[in-house]
Amino acid sequence: MQFSVQSVDFLKKLNMASGAIGSVNVLPILEDFLFDLKGNELTITASDLETSIVTKVDVQGEEDGKVAVPAKILLETMKALPGQPIKFLVDKENFGIQLQSSYGKYKLAGEDGDDFPEIPAEANAEDRVTVATQGLSNAIANTIFATSNDELRPAMTGVYFQIDFNKIIFVATDAHKLVKFTLNETKGEVSSTFIVPKKALNLLKNILPSGDEVTISFNSVNVFFSFGDTLLVSRQIDQRYPDYNAVIPVNNPNLLTANRQDLQNSMKRIAIYANKTTNQVVLNVAENSLTVSAQDLDFSNEATEQLPCTYNGDPLQIAFNAKFLVEMLGILESDEIKLELSTPSRAGILLPSEQQDGQDILMLVMPVMLGS
Amino acid sequence: MFENKAILHVDLDAFFASVEVLRDSRLKGKPLIIGGTKGRGVVASCSYEARHFGVRSAMPMKMALNLCPDAIVVRGDMEEYSKQSKIIKEIIASEAPLFEQASIDEFNLDLTGMDKYFGCWKWSQEMRERLIKESGLPMSMGLSINKLVSKIGASFAKPNGKYKVDDGSEKAFLAPMPVGKIPGIGKQTDRKLRLMGVRKVKTLSEIPVKLLQREFGAKPGISLHRKSHGIDNSPVVPFHHQKSMSKERTFQMDTIDVQNLKDRLTKMVTQLAFELRKKNKLTSTIAVKLRYTDFDTHTQQRRIPFTSNDRELIRHSHELFDKLFQRRIMVRLLGVTFSNMVNGNYQIDLFNDTEEEINLLNAMDEIRKRFGAGAVSRASSVSFK
Numbered sequence: 001m002q003f004s005v006q007s008v009d010f011l012k013k014l015n016m017a018s019g020a021i022g023s024v025n026v027l028p029i030l031e032d033f034l035f036d037l038k039g040n041e042l043t044i045t046a047s048d049l050e051t052s053i054v055t056k057v058d059v060q061g062e063e064d065g066k067v068a069v070p071a072k073i074l075l076e077t078m079k080a081l082p083g084q085p086i087k088f089l090v091d092k093e094n095f096g097i098q099l100q101s102s103y104g105k106y107k108l109a110g111e112d113g114d115d116f117p118e119i120p121a122e123a124n125a126e127d128r129v130t131v132a133t134q135g136l137s138n139a140i141a142n143t144i145f146a147t148s149n150d151e152l153r154p155a156m157t158g159v160y161f162q163i164d165f166n167k168i169i170f171v172a173t174d175a176h177k178l179v180k181f182t183l184n185e186t187k188g189e190v191s192s193t194f195i196v197p198k199k200a201l202n203l204l205k206n207i208l209p210s211g212d213e214v215t216i217s218f219n220s221v222n223v224f225f226s227f228g229d230t231l232l233v234s235r236q237i238d239q240r241y242p243d244y245n246a247v248i249p250v251n252n253p254n255l256l257t258a259n260r261q262d263l264q265n266s267m268k269r270i271a272i273y274a275n276k277t278t279n280q281v282v283l284n285v286a287e288n289s290l291t292v293s294a295q296d297l298d299f300s301n302e303a304t305e306q307l308p309c310t311y312n313g314d315p316l317q318i319a320f321n322a323k324f325l326v327e328m329l330g331i332l333e334s335d336e337i338k339l340e341l342s343t344p345s346r347a348g349i350l351l352p353s354e355q356q357d358g359q360d361i362l363m364l365v366m367p368v369m370l371g372s
Numbered sequence: 373m374f375e376n377k378a379i380l381h382v383d384l385d386a387f388f389a390s391v392e393v394l395r396d397s398r399l400k401g402k403p404l405i406i407g408g409t410k411g412r413g414v415v416a417s418c419s420y421e422a423r424h425f426g427v428r429s430a431m432p433m434k435m436a437l438n439l440c441p442d443a444i445v446v447r448g449d450m451e452e453y454s455k456q457s458k459i460i461k462e463i464i465a466s467e468a469p470l471f472e473q474a475s476i477d478e479f480n481l482d483l484t485g486m487d488k489y490f491g492c493w494k495w496s497q498e499m500r501e502r503l504i505k506e507s508g509l510p511m512s513m514g515l516s517i518n519k520l521v522s523k524i525g526a527s528f529a530k531p532n533g534k535y536k537v538d539d540g541s542e543k544a545f546l547a548p549m550p551v552g553k554i555p556g557i558g559k560q561t562d563r564k565l566r567l568m569g570v571r572k573v574k575t576l577s578e579i580p581v582k583l584l585q586r587e588f589g590a591k592p593g594i595s596l597h598r599k600s601h602g603i604d605n606s607p608v609v610p611f612h613h614q615k616s617m618s619k620e621r622t623f624q625m626d627t628i629d630v631q632n633l634k635d636r637l638t639k640m641v642t643q644l645a646f647e648l649r650k651k652n653k654l655t656s657t658i659a660v661k662l663r664y665t666d667f668d669t670h671t672q673q674r675r676i677p678f679t680s681n682d683r684e685l686i687r688h689s690h691e692l693f694d695k696l697f698q699r700r701i702m703v704r705l706l707g708v709t710f711s712n713m714v715n716g717n718y719q720i721d722l723f724n725d726t727e728e729e730i731n732l733l734n735a736m737d738e739i740r741k742r743f744g745a746g747a748v749s750r751a752s753s754v755s756f757k
Contacts, residue, residue: 150677175721242723277678278654278716297715321719345720345730369649369680369718369730 001037001065001090005057007101010086011078013044013057014071016230019203021071022048027117032068034116037061045119046071049235051200052119053207056229059088066113067095073108120233122224125217129163129188133212133227135358139170140205142181142331142361147198148174155239158195161223163216165191171244175366177324178244178347182360195241196223200234207232248364249347252340254313256285257353260337263290264329266305270294271322273303280368281322285341286315294322318344319368325350328363344370378492378515379608380481381522382503384460385510385531387477388417391456392446394508403443407433411624412704416448420531460507467499472608480519482608493536500534516542520604523555542602547574554599561588561596576600614651618659619644620707626665628702634690639753640708641689645682646740648710649733652717654678655710658685660692663705672696673709680718681725682733685710 017033025031025048034045042059045052067090077099078086087100095110140159148156153175162169165188170181204225208214214227218236225232270281274294284291288311293304318341329337334352341348350363384390388406393399403422407415413433425440437443457476464471470482481499483492496515503511514525516537524546529535537545546554551573552562564587570576577600585593598604619640627633637660648655659673672692679685689708697703720730739748 173722175723176719178722247722275715277714278719280716319717343727345727345734347722364722366720366722368716369720369734 001035001067001092002062002088003037003042003059004062004085004087005042005059006083007078007081007086008083009057010059011075013055014075014078016207017044017046017053017055018071018075019206020046020048020051020053020232022050029068029111029115030117031071032111032116033071033074034066034068034113036066036113037064039064045116047117047119049117050197051203051235052233053203054119054231054233065090065092067097068111068113068116069097070108070110077106120222120224122217122226122231122233125219125222125224127163127188127190127192127219128215128217129168129186129190130213130215131168131183131186133208133210133214135183135186136214136216136225137205137208138359139168139181139183140201143170143172143179144198144201144205145327145331146172146174146177146179146363150174154237155195155241158197158237159201160193160195160241160244161216162193163188163191165189171241173242173244173364176321177328177366178247178364179328180244180248180362180364183358184360185358192218193241194218194223195237195239196234197237200232204232247347248362249342249349252342252349254285254311254316254341256290256309256311256313256339256341257336258290258307258309258339260329260332260335260352262307263309263337264326266292266307267322267326267329270303270305271326273301274322278368279322280319281325282317282319282370284315284317285309285311285313287311313341316341316344317370318348319370320348320365321368324365328365332361332363377517378483378486379517379519379522380483380492380496380499380513380515381519381526382460382464382479382481382500382511382513383523383526383530384477385512386417386419386423387457387509388448388453389419389422390509391453393419394456395452399444403427403440405433405436405440405443405445406448407436407445409433409445409447412622418443456507456509460503460509463503463506464499467502470608470610472610472612478523480522480608483515496536497534516545518542518602518604519606519608520555520599521545521602524549524553527553543577546600546602547572547577549573551576551600556595556599564588573600614653614713616709616711616713617644617647618707618709620661620705622663622705623703626702626704628700630697633697633703633706634693635752636706637689637693637708638686638750640706641685642682642750642753643745644708644710645680645685646737646745648680648713649718649737650741652715653713654680654716654718655685655713657710657712658688658692659709659711660689660696661705661707661709662693662696662703664699665702665704667704668699669705670696675712678714678716678719683724683729 030048036043040058040061042057045054081101084102089098095112097108097110099106143159156174160171166186168183168186172179214225217224223234223236270292271279274280275296281292281294289306290309291306295302328350332352334354336353338351338353339348347364347366389404404419405415405422406417407413415429415431415436417429418427422440422443427436427440461473464479468481472480474480486492493515500513510532512526512529512533514522514535516522516525517539521537521542525535525537550571551557551565581597584596656678657673657675659671661671663669672695676688736748
């Protein structure tokens with residue numbers, strides 16, 4: 001195997017693929033990139049068995065071949081080299097790799113490319129839908145923060161994809177907060193559901209190009225995101241997703257409307273005075289006034305703020321974790337937000353007062369029990 | 373800096389017994405024992421009259437009644453005792469500049485800088501007079517330069533007395549005492565010291581630290597040495613963070629009935645969880661303790677997300693119990709502890725909690741607050757006291 005490549009393009013693709021490499025690997029070969037050269041097209045693969053990234057780069061091929069290259073040392077070398085053509089030579093016998101730059105030669109030990117685990121092929125996917133890249137990016141950014149880290153409830157560590165012909169509903173929750181993000185105007189002829197792990201979506205978010213479309217294809221085990229010359233494969237989380245629709249309260253008679261930025265800033269200030277572990281803040285709503293307060297008994301810290309709002313409903317006292325509210329308010333983009341409430345022990349629903357074109361978002365936050 | 377401290381130790385005499393006498397004057401002058409009456413009950417406290425017969429705290433009730441068959445045994449009323457303790461605490465709080473409550477019937481007052489020494493002593497005596505007059509309970513006190521010597525002074529003055537250890541005479545005061553008088557020297561240490569030929573504090577104070585450390589370990593060795601010299605630098609700390617709360621129960625009769633054990637556990641967990649919520653606290657560590665009939669004792673603990681929810685805590689406690697209960701033999705004691713606590717309220721879960729459940733929890737807490745902690749309980753644990 002032998003080829004030459006421009007180091008800048010090469011590094012970009014290597015960086016892209018390297019995200020899939022896990023920090024702890026079951027197989028030593030998973031610390032490598034798999035290089036597969038056919039003609040002038042080099043396919044780079046990286047995987048942790050759960051998530052894999054396959055991408056292509058144009059090279060000047062001289063001899064086809066397959067080899068596994070230690071990822072860390074190759075990346076470091078490429079990062080340290082200024083842009084220039086690099087020559088890549090592999091010994092067929094012992095998989096010894098030799099790099100040649102304008103400065104000199106570097107040798108490292110590779111492994112047999114045939115030992116690299118097989119990556120599920122996209123061709124096996126039965127169904128597909130196409131979405132705008134920007135839409136998918138938004139969907140990930142709006143939901144991923146709400147996923148759980150609780151490994152005892154694995155379903156919640158991912159984002160639930162509910163594909164329904166020409167729309168996709170993305171749901172994420174950690175049992176304390178929940179986001180339901182609907183992307184309209186997708187192209188598809190199927191209806192299906194699956195859970196995608198958080199790691200895959202974080203990777204995807206980082207490597208999605210701007211503009212263009214992404215094809216999401218899937219079978220009962222894997223999901224494939226393909227765009228340009230790159231493919232991200234992820235194993236689905238094989239769990240039943242909780243019935244989220246049942247926990248979104250309907251009939252919320254109390255409606256509060258407030259400026260998003262003002263409310264978020266107020267929350268941030270008040271949260272400084274709340275207990276650092278629980279971040280508990282109390283909201284007191286009465287006609288057209290919202291009082292936000294918090295206290296930390298351990299340090300005798302206490303804060304209260306009052307801010308204007310429009311409120312239709314009964315006076316209500318309800319407590320929340322300020323961290324959740326700050327996070328959610330930061331994700332929403334509208335100038336004003338609506339907070340729908342019913343009772344102090346039922347979920348509050350946070351909505352932007354104006355939805356963006358082609359997408360709908362609903363956020364839900366569970367209150368904290370009010371102390372005596 | 374430590375030279376001129378003035379610490380007053382106030383210790384109520386036979387506290388529980390004295391409160392009972394206060395409630396029912398007919399008990400006055402009679403041997404009185406407070407404690408569990410049935411099978412495994414132990415003496416929680418006893419009057420001085422009972423002590424003449426050799427009855428001591430923590431002694432099994434059966435043995436106590438053998439020693440003193442005529443004693444009057446009272447079950448005890450913790451609520452009443454706490455109330456009396458609170459009265460004393462409030463009087464002290466209104467007068468003393470800095471104080472700590474060391475236990476239900478012991479207080480340390482830091483009088484440093486209040487006056488020259490004579491003034492402190494005078495103030496202390498007036499304080500004691502007032503406490504006795506207003507509470508009607510007998511008490512002893514000791515004044516010295518630190519908590520340790522004051523405590524020994526107070527116990528030296530018992531019953532119903534007062535003692536002042538003059539500045540500089542601490543060692544001389546301690547020297548003739550038996551080593552067992554020093555707080556922290558229990559039966560075991562006492563026995564070991566006896567075997568070494570040490571009976572008086574004076575002898576103990578003359579033993580080189582190195583030797584004590586070799587016999588008792590590095591830290592206990594130093595501690596023994598310091599105590600024997602009447603040295604104690606621990607400050608009077610007015611407020612103690614509650615680090616944990618726990619409950620345990622020794623059964624009247626050992627049991628192997630798993631359902632019964634779990635129901636008892638449920639009862640203890642719900643009682644503690646109510647305490648948590650009443651104090652607006654959350655716990656993140658739960659531990660279960662189990663003692664088999666042969667005194668083989670095991671504990672298991674687990675980190676959990678911050679919670680004060682009955683259901684979560686019961687579930688974790690039962691899981692821990694299942695892990696613990698491995699030997700299929702009788703169990704004599706079961707206990708549960710919550711620790712790693714913070715101030716806060718329970719974050720409601722979207723999927724596991726229903727509004728009805730939260731409302732039920734709230735309603736039960738309201739009833740408990742109005743009618744007492746035992747007013748309502750889960751059906752599964754209703755048969756246990």
